[in-house]
Amino acid sequence: xxxxxxxxxxxxxxxxxxxxxxxxxxxxxxxxxxxxxxxxxxxxxxxxxxxxxxxxxxxxxxxxxxxxxxxxxxxxxxxxxxxxxxxxxxxxxxxxxxxxxxxxxxxxxxxxxxxxxxxxxxxxxxxxxxxxxxxxxxxxxxxxxxxxxxxxxxxxxxxxxxxxxxxxxxxxxxxxxxxxxxxxxxxxxxxxxxxxxxxxxxxxxxxxxxxxxxxxxxxxxxxxxxxxxxxxxxxxxxxxxxxxxxxxxxxxxxxxxxxxxxxxxxxxxxxxxxxxxxxxxxxxxxxxxxxxxxxxxxxxxxxx
Amino acid sequence: xxxxxxxxxxxxxxxxxxxxxxxxxxxxxxxxxxxxxxxxxxxxxxxxxxxxxxxxxxxxxxxxxxxxxxxxxxxxxxxxxxxxxxxxxxxxxxxxxxxxxxxxxxxxxxxxxxxxxxxxxxxxxxxxxxxxxxxxxxxxxxxxxxxxxxxxxxxxxxxxxxxxxxxxxxxxxxxxxxxxxxxxxxxxxxxxxxxxxxxxxxxxxxxxxxxxxxxxxxxxxxxxxxxxxxxxxxxxxxxxxxxxxxxxxxxxxxxxxxxxxxxxxxxxxxxxxx
Ligand SMILES: Nc1ncnc2c1ncn2[C@@H]1O[C@H](COP(=O)(O)OP(=O)(O)OP(=O)(O)O)[C@@H](O)[C@H]1O
Ligand SMILES: Nc1ncnc2c1ncn2[C@@H]1O[C@H](COP(=O)(O)OP(=O)(O)O)[C@@H](O)[C@H]1O
Ligand SMILES: [Mg+2]
Ligand SMILES: [Mg+2]
Numbered sequence: 390x391x392x393x394x395x396x397x398x399x400x401x402x403x404x405x406x407x408x409x410x411x412x413x414x415x416x417x418x419x420x421x422x423x424x425x426x427x428x429x430x431x432x433x434x435x436x437x438x439x440x441x442x443x444x445x446x447x448x449x450x451x452x453x454x455x456x457x458x459x460x461x462x463x464x465x466x467x468x469x470x471x472x473x474x475x476x477x478x479x480x481x482x483x484x485x486x487x488x489x490x491x492x493x494x495x496x497x498x499x500x501x502x503x504x505x506x507x508x509x510x511x512x513x514x515x516x517x518x519x520x521x522x523x524x525x526x527x528x529x530x531x532x533x534x535x536x537x538x539x540x541x542x543x544x545x546x547x548x549x550x551x552x553x554x555x556x557x558x559x560x561x562x563x564x565x566x567x568x569x570x571x572x573x574x575x576x577x578x579x580x581x582x583x584x585x586x587x588x589x590x591x592x593x594x595x596x597x598x599x600x601x602x603x604x605x606x607x608x609x610x611x612x613x614x615x616x617x618x619x620x621x622x623x624x625x626x627x628x629x630x631x632x633x634x635x636x637x638x639x640x641x642x643x644x645x646x647x648x649x650x651x652x653x654x655x656x657x658x659x660x661x662x663x664x665x666x667x668x669x670x671x672x673x674x675x676x677x678x679x680x681x682x683x684x685x686x687x688x689x690x691x692x693x
Numbered sequence: 694x695x696x697x698x699x700x701x702x703x704x705x706x707x708x709x710x711x712x713x714x715x716x717x718x719x720x721x722x723x724x725x726x727x728x729x730x731x732x733x734x735x736x737x738x739x740x741x742x743x744x745x746x747x748x749x750x751x752x753x754x755x756x757x758x759x760x761x762x763x764x765x766x767x768x769x770x771x772x773x774x775x776x777x778x779x780x781x782x783x784x785x786x787x788x789x790x791x792x793x794x795x796x797x798x799x800x801x802x803x804x805x806x807x808x809x810x811x812x813x814x815x816x817x818x819x820x821x822x823x824x825x826x827x828x829x830x831x832x833x834x835x836x837x838x839x840x841x842x843x844x845x846x847x848x849x850x851x852x853x854x855x856x857x858x859x860x861x862x863x864x865x866x867x868x869x870x871x872x873x874x875x876x877x878x879x880x881x882x883x884x885x886x887x888x889x890x891x892x893x894x895x896x897x898x899x900x901x902x903x904x905x906x907x908x909x910x911x912x913x914x915x916x917x918x919x920x921x922x923x924x925x926x927x928x929x930x931x932x933x934x935x936x937x938x939x940x941x942x943x944x945x946x947x948x949x950x951x952x953x954x955x956x957x958x959x960x961x962x963x964x965x966x967x
Binding site for chain 2: 407409411412413414417419438439440441442446491492495547548549571574575576577578579580582604606644645648649650651652653654655656657658659660663664667
């Protein structure tokens with residue numbers, strides 16, 4: 390399928406099994422991913438939503454090579470990332486694909502200034518463009534004050550500002566694909582909006598592709614052209630966001646959609662209706678997906 | 694709800710400052726509020742307004758450079774500011790517990806989940822290994838994690854699973870007050886709702902109060918009996934949830950509501966939503 394619309398990223402039948410060895414008793418296995426197929430178009434965003442523990446972060450970590458797949462292939466611009474042999478190509482891949490984590494603090498070193506963080510990234514990947522002017526240019530691009538920010542330490546910035554620094558770092562290494570794992574969930578509403586707007590801008594103006602892992606379906610609608618819904622290590626529904634979020638067809642997606650908090654509706658201690666419905670949906674959704682049904686052009690759901 | 698009217702916790706003119714190189718910065722400025730028995734009190738406000746600072750101060754878990762400058766915090770009528778170290782240790786977790794913001798990172802990374810339950814249970818009374826295992830299994834099940842996962846280490850669990858473990862730990866010793874600072878940020882909305890309903894169910898069964906801090910106003914309205922709105926270190930408005938949702942008195946509260954993104958609720962979903 391080598392037309393000019395090569396996906397920037399494709400996951401083909403990805404499976405990931407973890408083995409946990411407890412101190413006592415037999416080893417256990419966790420099937421974190423089962424036969425996952427996903428694709429992301431250049432300059433677009435794909436939202437990955439789904440149950441806690443369903444394998445979203447595992448997908449992200451495999452893309453940035455923190456984990457190896459148990460089976461299946463990950464294609465970046467058409468070539469299998471497992472086939473990258475030499476160091477130079479490896480370096481290039483690591484540069485092209487960057488991950489931004491939920492906790493904006495976790496990936497910044499508290500002992501170094503923002504200038505240090507960005508210059509280090511610039512020097513590694515664009516040695517001719519690592520001067521003060523380049524640091525300022527990148528800060529400006531992510532909406533941080535280029536005058537005052539360089540000399541600050543991570544703890545002197547708010548969560549939203551730190552998250553912007555993380556995006557700035559991805560720009561400094563000239564990333565083409567950003568895997569953003571819940572980048573806004575620790576931020577409050579107003580700041581969350583501005584970080585989302587930043588991602589939207591990087592996508593539209595820089596042509597960056599984004600895999601956006603989130604629990605917030607409303608923000609998926611804002612940012613992502615396509616959405617995939619995961620449950621127990623499998624993709625159960627995927628397609629254009631307007632279809633998947635606007636008119637979900639799989640029972641798990643419908644459940645997810647219906648559980649979005651509504652301020653007019655009080656949670657009740659005795660509301661076993663919701664839990665028992667959720668339990669039924671989980672049971673019905675847990676079995677191995679044998680095929681996908683096309684509900685509308687490009688909108689697929691797992692056979693149930 | 695069987696609310697009786699003696700406040701469980703009384704906060705009076707609480708002022709918390711951060712000592713900085715220059716003038717001290719008052720993150721909490723003479724704040725007063727009560728938390729009644731069996732009440733869920735919500736605390737909302739934008740990032741940096743002082744919510745977490747209050748949460749830490751209430752448990753006296755604030756650390757330098759934070760300092761309680763003035764005011765009082767009374768738990769069942771006794772000022773906790775007078776507690777000595779021994780008393781505080783016994784009081785925390787058994788009478789008051791806390792789920793920290795970024796609870797997902799508050800677990801001990803080199804200890805299995807079972808180990809963390811074991812430590813806490815042992816620190817608060819004699820208990821056998823079998824009982825520890827049974828209790829851990831029960832608490833994990835309550836937050837939707839299979840009991841066999843008790844042998845896992847934190848890095849082997851997803852972010853949301855770690856957050857659920859932190860919630861389970863906070864509920865284990867059946868405290869009278871649980872301070873929850875952004876307790877469900879890492880959860881999908883289905884699990885979030887199930888767990889919060891479970892918290893409400895346990896509250897009916899055991900009786901406890903909750904201070905619920907979140908930036909998700911919709912969620913706050915769903916679970917709180919009363920809501921306090923904070924801005925710049927002060928509580929600008931406090932009232933019943935009904936009043937704060939339908940009839941806010943302050944412009945600031947109205948602005949918070951209008952900043953909230955809303956998703957049209959499709960009714961075809963078939964979920965039992967009411
Ligand atoms: N290093 C690991 N060792 C063992 N099991 C792991 C490891 N990493 C993840 N898992 C398991 O794989 C499954 C998927 O985890 P993952 O972190 O991908 O979930 P997630 O969808 O990101 O969830 P959340 O929304 O809660 O962050 C979970 O059952 C988790 O416990
Ligand atoms: N260790 C600290 N040193 C100095 N100032 C701090 C410290 N921690 C928090 N602050 C400041 O106190 C204020 C309240 O912070 P916090 O209680 O964390 O707010 P919230 O939880 O409402 O987001 C903020 O202005 C923050 O910058
Ligand atoms: Mg995750
Ligand atoms: Mg906070």
